[in-house]
Amino acid sequence: MSTHQQTGGRIFTLPFMLLGIVAVIGLYYIVERFVLGMGAVANINGGFPWGIWVVYDVVIGTALACGGYALAFTVYVFNKGKYHPLVRPALLASLLGYALGGFGAIFDMGRWWQFYNILIPGNWNFNSVMLEVGLCVALYIIVLIIEFSPAFLEKIGAKGLLKVLDKVLFFFIALGVLLPTMHQSSLGSLLIAMGYKVDPLWQTMQFQPLLAVVSALIMGYSIVIFEASLSNVRFGGKSETPLLSVLGKVAMGLMIVFVAARIIILVSQGKIGLIFAGDFSSIMFVLEMALFILPALILMSPTSRQNGGLLLIAAVSMLFAGALYRFNAFLFTFDPGPGYAYFPSVSEIMVTLGIIAIEIMAYLVVVKTMPVLHRSEQA
Amino acid sequence: MKRRDFLKNSLRAGAGVLAGAVVAPDDAEARPNLEPKEGAVGMLYDSTLCVGCKACVAMCKEVNGMPPVTISEIDAWDEARDLSGDTLNVIKIYKDGAGKTKDAEVNGFAFEKRSCMHCVDPGCVSVCPVTALTQHPITGIVSYNADACIGCRNCMVGCPYNVPQFQYDKTFGQINKCQMCNQKGVERIDNGMMTGCAEACPTGATLFGTRDALLAEAKRRMELKPGETYNYPRGDVSKPDSYHEKTVPAYKQHIWGEKEAGGTNVMHISSISFDKLGMPPLEERSAASVAEGVQHSLYNYLALPAVALAGLSFVVKRNADKAKDQKGERS
Amino acid sequence: MAEKEFDTGGFDFSEVEKRLGVTRRTFLTFCAGVAGSLGLSTNSAMAMAKAIAQPKKRPPVIWLHGQECTGPSESLLRSEQPSLEHLILDMISLDYHQTLDAGAGHKVEEIKKKSMEENKGKYLLVVEGAIPVADGGIYCKIAGETMVDLTKEAAEHAAAIVAFGSCAAWGGVQSAAPNPTGAKGTQAVLPGKPVVNIPGCPPNPANFLGTVLYFVTFGKLPPLDEQNRPKWAYGRLIHENCYRRPHFDAGRFATEFGDEGHKKGYCLYKLGCKGPETYNNCPSLEFNNVGGGVWPIGVGHPCFGCSEQGVGFNKPLFSLADVKTHTPPNAFPEIDDRSDASGASTGAVALASAAAGAVAGATLVTARKLNSSDDGSNSDDQNG
Structure with a gap:
């Protein structure tokens, strides 16, 4: 009945073992963080309380996990059923990305043993963007589990449950579109309250949520192309390039919207001249824009859009662009005042790399043991 | 918010959400800056009076039971360089060139106090998801409740002055910030006392009082002519312990905290421009009010998300059913 | 103790013991003390001891009094054993001193003139008291001559000039506003002449003694600061060596006389102590070698700043001092200093x-792999 299948194959391959080493090192430092406190592992300080654990693991990590969101949009809202084969692996990647983002939020949480406070309505501060992000992400992780559960239920053959789920799934799919729209935009809104600390080129105030959600969608489409391409090379099977190229076209449209919006906002806020200042911020802005425009140019040409290699390069460029947009705003050009500086420590980076390794390892295990990837007709 | 505005916003934002993008509400002005509380208490720091004795720093540590911060291995005395999880108040120095003359911008030096400014429209309170940071409805004192705090440190990034500080060096750390000596177990203000730093200050450089009285005192000083003598009060501005006579310096005509980002209850005056003293580039509009404006126009009563969810559910269900039908027809 | 430490080189102190009426041990200990407070070695102490014990030729001293209360001379005369006045008068030939001279009138003035003539360029001039210059200097006259003229005359051929006391150093109490007599310090009426200032009201006799001993021993003046005060005595603020300083640093102040903080010996800054802007060695020498913590701050009164021009007699008694210690480079974190x-x-x-x-x-x-596989799969699509 399913059009998906597990790929099977050996789990403990050499790359898997190498990733395992990185994961173990990362976990070691996470343990150290819990025993000795955050300062022992991370370089965060009074001016930069949010380091890469927040900015990469949560802000960028969840944006990279927007594949499920982007596809849910495409497949269910705009009724493009032919992308169905891509949905399940994208949902898996999203689930892993969000779950580990949630885990990242826990070990980055200074008073993690009181995390439940955010779940107690009496504590809620409705003015707080963070509250919206926290609750929304928590809820979305549950929604992702439900959305992905058919894969697991198929594996154990729970047909009754599947039937029930099928009846209500539409509601969770709708939630799966709504919730990321909410918290991905809110991740941008977090920047508003930081005011002057965010570089003027990135501090667009009330436009933050719009830019955040558009760039999250761009990253969502890119990560679908990225994963599908890598899976294709890794596990073989029918090339999905024709399908992916259309997604690339959508991403291109979004990028044009994004870049145009950035420029229009900067002009309207009278800050366009800062691009030519020649300082660090302006260089990072130009670099970021180049990473957005380069893939847009590649994807504009139908022939290069059909080229799997170029499509992948465009996708990765978009991922870097979206990540850099967030890194720039939250860290690179973030200026809390004279004297503050931040660069992650080796242990801090190892934790993040460890989390990425765990994510990839988990993805590999699941696609090998559960019906996730689309069954290739040739197989 | 008026019902009509609400509906208007709902429609506008709802359309945006459904289109996959969030409209930037141009009425983010919805929430103006908060106004100073009527009974707000605060402090006035006059940099020109400060002699750098650090008595306020020592007193602060004593009143709040904070350990000394040492750079060297010896725990001999407090050497705090900046605010931290263990330091709520610190005296810093501005120095230029030879640093000979006090309160001169060129070849001079000046002292500057770093502690919580107790904003009128506090960013930390606005961003805290779990209401661990609160502003007292009468005194305007911004306090912290460690029992509610989850340690997300959004208050640290949301504070224009980088005041709340997390104890990174502790296994079970918490945020610390000046609570005007009125937190549980200290409660100096409630007991009719003044803040520790204002009490310790020998020159009245840190003056305690209501915001109104302090602002009036600051304005009085702005109007003095350099070279005149003025009788500077010490302690509580409305009932000073004592006065001392001193020649009036050339004040910069700027009361920091009168208007910046909605104003602060702890105000500073100085004869050095405030950007040199490390004050942030703030506008009169508080970033918190803009953020809340955006947040509320999108999420007020969760109406927009509810409308969006209903719409999305309908569309998804219709599309899914259609897909099933097609499938059924085909097979 | 002292005998063991000093290498007297077999020098015979019996004569000086007899002359000064002190034991050799007391004498040497005294010299070592003086040398110590001057920051000199024990060899210098010996040199001083020998200079005193064996005066080659006692330098003649002309001692003028202007507008003053004779406080400096009084304090000098009230020194402890071995009596300073004994020592000084034994070391120097005090040819003219208006309050100590037994004689009076024209005879004494003649002796002064004669001594100045005989010892041209060799005598030491000590000025005590301020010099009024208003209305031609008529407000202070000795033997029909104004103090200004007398000072200028005596300074003309002096080997060295010492202004003893705040009045002589910078004008003292009578130079405070409105200063009707136009009182000035010695240096002010002797532009271009090197004047050593030993301010204080009254000045610590030890500061005078140390400077004179230095001069007698080495034939030159000790190192001086910008205000021509001997650095060894006036190089540090009272605040820097004050034993109440830890209370200042900890923010513990007496707020009124007799209050809890005052009883506990807290810092007197809030009561107007001028220690933070007054350069003197009172905390280490205390006053008049009396000992037992007897000096203003020691007995619970804020420093008055008597030796500091522009402070004593000028600033109100209980007004706050300008703290001068904290000029950079002191250990203050700069604005952009972030500990972490x-x-x-x-x-x-x-x-x-x-x-x-x-x-x-x-x-x-x-991407490269994809390209190669896509070539195949694309053709597949076309075939399909």
Whole structure:
């Protein structure tokens, strides 16, 4: 009945073992963080309380996990059923990305043993963007589990449950579109309250949520192309390039919207001249824009859009662009005042790399043991 | 918010959400800056009076039971360089060139106090998801409740002055910030006392009082002519312990905290421009009010998300059913 | 103790013991004390001891009094054993001193003139008291001559000039506003002449003695600061060596006389102590060698700033001092000093670059593979 299948194959391959080493090192430092406190592992300080654990693991990590969101949009809202084969692996990647983002939020949480406070309505501060992000992400992780559960239920053959789920799934799919729209935009809104600390080129105030959600969608489409391409090379099977190229076209449209919006906002806020200042911020802005425009140019040409290699390069460029947009705003050009500086420590980076390794390892295990990837007709 | 505005916003934002993008509400002005509380208490720091004795720093540590911060291995005395999880108040120095003359911008030096400014429209309170940071409805004192705090440190990034500080060096750390000596177990203000730093200050450089009285005192000083003598009060501005006579310096005509980002209850005056003293580039509009404006126009009563969810559910269900039908027809 | 420490080189002190009426041990200990407070070695103490014990030729001294209360002379005369006045008068030939001279009138003035003539360029001039210059200097006259003229005359051929006491150093109490007599310090009426200032009201006799001993021993003046005060005595603020300083640093102040803080010996800054802007060695020498903590701050009164021009007699008694210790470089954190701001370590930069590089590299490799497989699959699509 399913059009998906597990790929099977050996789990403990050499790359898997190498990733395992990185994961173990990362976990070691996470343990150290819990025993000795955050300062022992991370370089965060009074001016930069949010380091890469927040900015990469949560802000960028969840944006990279927007594949499920982007596809849910495409497949269910705009009724493009032919992308169905891509949905399940994208949902898996999203689930892993969000779950580990949630885990990242826990070990980055200074008073993690009181995390439940955010779940107690009496504590809620409705003015707080963070509250919206926290609750929304928590809820979305549950929604992702439900959305992905058919894969697991198929594996154990729970047909009754599947039937029930099928009846209500539409509601969770709708939630799966709504919730990321909410918290991905809110991740941008977090920047508003930081005011002057965010570089003027990135501090667009009330436009933050719009830019955040558009760039999250761009990253969502890119990560679908990225994963599908890598899976294709890794596990073989029918090339999905024709399908992916259309997604690339959508991403291109979004990028044009994004870049145009950035420029229009900067002009309207009278800050366009800062691009030519020649300082660090302006260089990072130009670099970021180049990473957005380069893939847009590649994807504009139908022939290069059909080229799997170029499509992948465009996708990765978009991922870097979206990540850099967030890194720039939250860290690179973030200026809390004279004297503050931040660069992650080796242990801090190892934790993040460890989390990425765990994510990839988990993805590999699941696609090998559960019906996730689309069954290739040739197989 | 008026019902009509609400509906208007709902429609506008709802359309945006459904289109996959969030409209930037141009009425983010919805929430103006908060106004100073009527009974707000605060402090006035006059940099020109400060002699750098650090008595306020020592007193602060004593009143709040904070350990000394040492750079060297010896725990001999407090050497705090900046605010931290263990330091709520610190005296810093501005120095230029030879640093000979006090309160001169060129070849001079000046002292500057770093502690919580107790904003009128506090960013930390606005961003805290779990209401661990609160502003007292009468005194305007911004306090912290460690029992509610989850340690997300959004208050640290949301504070224009980088005041709340997390104890990174502790296994079970918490945020610390000046609570005007009125937190549980200290409660100096409630007991009719003044803040520790204002009490310790020998020159009245840190003056305690209501915001109104302090602002009036600051304005009085702005109007003095350099070279005149003025009788500077010490302690509580409305009932000073004592006065001392001193020649009036050339004040910069700027009361920091009168208007910046909605104003602060702890105000500073100085004869050095405030950007040199490390004050942030703030506008009169508080970033918190803009953020809340955006947040509320999108999420007020969760109406927009509810409308969006209903719409999305309908569309998804219709599309899914259609897909099933097609499938059924085909097979 | 002293005998063991001093290498007297077999010098015979019996004569000086007899002359000064002190034991050799007391005498040497005294010299060592003086040398110590001057920051000199025990060899210098010996040199001083020998200079005193064996005066080659006692330098003649002309001692003038202007507008003053004779406080400096009084304090000098009230020194402890061995009596300073004894020592001084024994070391120097005090040819003229208006209050100590037994004689009076024209005879004494003649002796002064004669001594100045005989010892041209060799005598030491000590000025005590301020010099009024208003209305031609008529407000202070001795033997029909104004103090200004007398001072200028005596200074003309003096080997060295010492202004003893705040009045002589910078004008003292009578120079305070409105200063009707136009009182000035010695240096002010003797432009261009080197004047050593020993301010204080009254000045510490030890500061005078040390300076004179230095001069007698080495034939030159000790190092002086910008205001021509001997650095050894006036090089530090009272605040710097005050034993109440820890209370200042800890923010513990007496707020009124007799209050809890005052009883506990807290810092007197809030009561107007001028220690933070007054240069003198009172905390280490106390006053008049009386001992037992007897000096203003020691007995619970704020320093008055008597020796500091512009402070004593000028600032109100209980007004706050300008704290002069804290001019940079002192241990204050600068505005941009952040205790925990962290820079990039090489390892971290390498690791971050490697991670980004790995993604970029993997992308390129995969892209190449995809291209080759796509060529095939694209044709498949066409076939299909």
